[in-house]
Amino acid sequence: MDTTSNSTATTMAARFRGFLPVIVDVETGGFDAERDALLEIAVVSIRMEPSGLLVPEPPVSANVEPFPGANIDPRSLEITGIDPDHPFRGALPERQALDHVFNAVREAVKRSECQRAVLVGHNAAFDLAFLNAAVRRVGHKRNPFHPFSCFDTATLGGLAYGQTVLSKAAIAAGVPFDTREAHSAIYDAERTAELFCEIVNRWRRLELAEGDMRTSVTV
8 A cells, every 4th residue: 555645746646646626616595505506606726836836726717597496595695795687797507607617627637637626615515515516407427526525625724723714714824815805706716725725835845844854863
């Protein structure tokens, strides 16, 4: 069994065993992935620089038309500020919205020489549930994401900084956070991506520092 640590790998494919971390944030009409509307989706792919540090790519996003019969809780709209009926929202049907973001993800997976994307989210189970529900509704056959594996920055933020709320974890990591911009899929995905990269990069720096210390002791 291979027990080698990949935390200091210098390629994305080696760092996460062939998986490309892709941040996903969704804004919805409630908490029930099967019944409540998917209203916004944004994805941010991650790339690795020659130094081995992770950096976010530009976001790709779509406003989404509620599927027929979808429930929308007015209290959710109060939080997000989304007006599903706004004439300039430019919303796409679910299938087209998924195609739009999935195409970008597949291209990123190919560029990084990975095999599949793995979802990264803040409270990732929520985003993964809504993504998978939309995939099932439209019968999408080319979902680039692993169906159940994910990285959760709420957990990682708790580990790294003792903070599980996105805004507090981001600030603790040195990532600026404007609460007035929160609950937009693009904004939250970008901040989550920066938080994820900072945590992974911090771990890499610690691993390299520990390696240098061990080397100096043995010399």
